[in-house]
Amino acid sequence: MPKINLDVPAVAVREVRLNTITGFQGTAGELVTAARCGGMPDRSRSFSQCLGCGTAQAACMVTLVQDGAVISHGPVGCSSCLHEFAFTYRVNAPQRGVEKPTQRKIYSTNLNEEDTVFGGNQKLEETIRTVYDRDRPKAIFIITTCASGIIGDDVEGVASDVESEIGIPVVAIFCEGFRSKVWTSGFDAGYHGVARKLLKPPTERRKIINVINFWGSDVFTKWFRRFGYEANFITPYATVDSLAHASEAVASVQACATLGSYLSSALEQEFGVKAIRNAAPHGIPATDRWLRELGELLEQPEVAERIIEEERAEFLPQIEALRAKLTGKTAYVTAGAGHGHSLLAVLSELGMRAQGAGIFHHDPINDNEFEESDALAHFVRDYGDVPNYNVCNKQEFELVNMLNRIQPDILFARHGGMTLWGAKLGIPSLLIGDEHFSMGYEGLVKYGERIVETLENDEFVTNLKAHAINPYTKWWLEQPTFTFLETAS
């Protein structure tokens, strides 16, 4: 039986599908071992702070499809942050060669109390028609919310009915916030919808490689062209048509496995598009593995070797110079699973020492079930163990406690809101939004230079520390970090 079932409207959440956890305290090595043995019970917390939910992640993958429109089926609050994706779309468009970025089409069905009693199906139906008439999009994505989920609206049924009437794909995406503690389940939900409704069977094999990613800079084209291939970026800045043809690629790579493995697995299972198994090219060993696998897959291993050789010649001296400056510096990383592992590799490659990490969740295995995709396992083999490895579910109170305790030389963060606490504690803090920035040999140099700058320019954090406002109690800062992490049941 195929692992990915595109016949059903909704994909199971990560807790169910992958045994993903959101609470763990130990070392990175212990976590890798536990995950391999299957013995990794989740731990919950008796205190928690605002998280994030699947609906925003699903939205993030479909709002940036150039010619689509998005309907949030819920109260108006459930689409409140989507304007940020409209901003991103406009700002990053030039990086993807979109010269005239069009206005994002973002709607809410605006469910009210009456709808929770009588149901919101009709409102949804009318909204789909209005959106179609107003914007003539090439596809309409419907993202569900807690309210529409609990009242039991037939979103799939409505979508199918109106789809046959208006003749464009109407994609129901099931991403109610309460369904999963792991907000990245929302990415899978978005991709499930894309895979079900937009991917079309290939009519030919084209010389393209899918890049499943967010909206980072294009570091891939220069590599792919050496093999005679072009990058097909999905899903941000893709078109409904380019998504349909993603099945014609020879391979898929991903910015991080957390993000991309569901869609790359679907592409492989359904259409034979090979997924690159190895984790993303962050740090030298991972970069070499990734390029070599790509070379094997494209049956041009010699090209991969040539790229590695050239990049070593060009960048190793600069990497060595950065190592000389950074060796012995300590760091703490807080990020989602995939990119967090990448950041750990980058800082370790540059000679720094990870004192700990607060990683939002952990997938024991990805949808492709390849152990080669386990970036954390690779990390432990390549660079050694990381103490204070905490699966933290983005809980700020634990982060503040931990940072205050270990006082690293620098904090690396990936998600908004986290650097503030490094800075308030006087710790130079770096967030680079572009997840491709540190890829490859050149990425190590670029990232290393930013680290050196951040460490040098600490006047701002020093001043902020002197005046920082702290809502946390003195009692809490003196407690063990995991006081509120309950024993595994």
Added chain:
Amino acid sequence: MSGLIEQERYTCAIGALQSVVAIPRATPILHSGPGCGSMIAGFYERSTGYAGGSTSPCTNFSETEVVFGGVDRLRSIIANTYKILDTDLQVVLTGCTSDIVGDDVGSVVGEFIEQGKPLVFVETAGFKHNNFVAHSNVVNAIIDQYVDLYVDDHLPRSNRRLVNVFASVPYQDPFWKGNLQEYKRLLTALGFEVNVLFGPKSAGIAEWRSIPAANFNILVSPWYGLPIVEHLEQQYGQPFVQFAHVPIGANETTRFLEAVTAFALEQGAPIDEQQVKAYIAKSEYAYYEEIDNLATFLLEFRYGLPQHVHILHDAGYVVGLSKFLLHEVGIIPKEQFIVDNTPDEFQDAIRANLAATSDKREIPVTFDPDAGAAQNVIRNLDDTKRGRGLIIGSGWDKELAKEKDFDFLSASVPSPYRLVLTTNYAGYSGGLRVIEDIYDVVLSTYA
């Protein structure tokens, strides 16, 4: 209005958690799904305050709580909030999940109140209201469940000089901090003691406790916030005076101060009318010194300045800015769009107030929270004979302004293209700031 909304300009009821964040040293506690807090944080941006954003406690409803109820989890989150966060007031706000499954939040909260905790509970399910409405519910809940406990120390209307000001909805009005500060500064200069309750010029919960002692209340709003002053009238016998739009610039600020003064004198407030007149005269002179100096630029700048304006905002700003721009800047208000979901019963009064702007012209206005529809109206207008246009709206409107080749000023949420810290648009100084902002964007289009 219950139809679809494209490009939302406000959020749902739980967005009123920002009214709690705006109270110094207070924290919201969300009994809601995991994404509600980050949706609100994403809508307003840069809105964390003391303990908002990712600091706010939240039960993060999962399947378990949906099926079995979330009160046990809520109890544990509240209890541990007191250990982890150092706050003066905590307000539990519920989300859709809690309200649909019917959690008895009141009794859990009651357990803590019995222990003497300053804890308040308010239902803010997103499907029930928007945040304009929920703001009043939050304030009234704090009055009933917290402020009223201390009424014996602050007997109703015991301080004839004290007024409570209810004006901007915190964070929903991007200029709320500056505006509240300006109202306080102006009214203090007239001889009042002023509670603004939110933001850096509020003394926090001590100030909230003194609410009953005020002589009367001032509401600066066409409709949102009205349930607060009505409630206080009923609860403590405090009358209120309403000014129905944001007083921007000299004409309206003077009218506002005169209206408040007249009302205060009726209420026996110890306010010296001569002092008020002198202050207004001095303020107007200083204001017109600037306009006088600027007029040559407005009249003579030969490279093009905006001649007409479309505003997409809440009713208080649409009316306040229209009056100001027409009379004090010379920019003609054309089609206006009120996108705050104004309840039907208030729309006639708002239309009348806008119509009173000028007896020479009609200013067409549309009430519709579907701002995407409003944009399409503007998009399809034949503006060719109207000269250069200006759009004042939210970040959503920047792209429209670009399409139309209009100037654009970001002055409503969501506002990703503009940073506002403590700037005010209300008052004499607010009018001057609006002028600076408009011509700053206009002049930046040259070279």
